[in-house]
Amino acid sequence: MNCIVVDDDETFRAIFEQLVDNNPSVKIQGSFSSAIEAIKYLNFNEVDLIFLDIHMPDFDGFDFIRTIKNPPNIILTTADKNFALEAFEYECIIDYFVKPVTQERFDKGIVKAVSLFKESAVTYKNPVPDESVNDLYINIDRRLIKIDIPTISIIEARGDYIYLKTDTKNYTVHSTLKKIVDKLPKEIFLKAHRSFVINTKKIIDIQDNSVLIGKDVIPVSRSNRSELMRRLNLL
């Protein structure tokens, strides 16, 4: 599992780098002194876990969370226990370290992070309960609309909503990628990126780190590329 550290205090960046070094389950990918720097990095890189200091000048940790689209799991780091209540409002926040954190407490947090990370990977691989089910009902304005699963081409996470593209129509539904993937056949649908699930049968071509589906170019993250390649009937 890879991670980044965001903290304006150099001492704590060095401490977190050491805590990570001492734990074999996690690998540091970057260390940033400001939220803005980290956001720039996240625009081009995918990370599994962020250690985030809340108390930073100008642009604090909560501003950071609100700014990034589909944040990965985050562990807050601060001395201020008063932030705990606000922290619970964010689904991505999985733990809370009071500085300076001990190696034991850190390792405990990593066990939880790894377990959630694996769980999310398993969720994406789970088969639908009944493979013969070809329909999916989505709730829009209190109406249950039937979608023919094979017609779904792309599903995009958009904050608290998902955007569903089918051959005939597009829908915005209040749900998460995790929930919908549970209902789809794993042989056909693949999580290509943190924000995208694609119907592999609809791929037109693949280039570098993206796939073309219809007229949409969908990014494929490094970690999901091998699974995509494995599924192709390559000549």
Added chain:
Amino acid sequence: MVEIPNLNYVDGLSKGDRSFTKKIISIVARELPVEIKTYQLELEKKDYSKTADTVHKLKHKIRILGLEKSYGIAEEYELNLRKGNLDLKSVFEETLETMLFFVRKKNQEL
């Protein structure tokens, strides 16, 4: 009685890697005087909210150096400052002096 700083926390994380302890001491020895200067300037300007923010930052370093009792005092002093109250100022500043002396000495030794 004044608490004596120690490197128990840092040494615990170092797992015997002396270069890590050295690195932390060198960063703290560089950052601490700057943060103390900021604290003094904000205090002079009577900007107690900003002074409290700097105390908040300084208190992390207090704990890194194993000063648990002083950490509690810093926590209280931070709250006092947010109310515009300077109680505990002198005892807090005494802690800063102790820390500064300690890290400078350690920085030379390591």
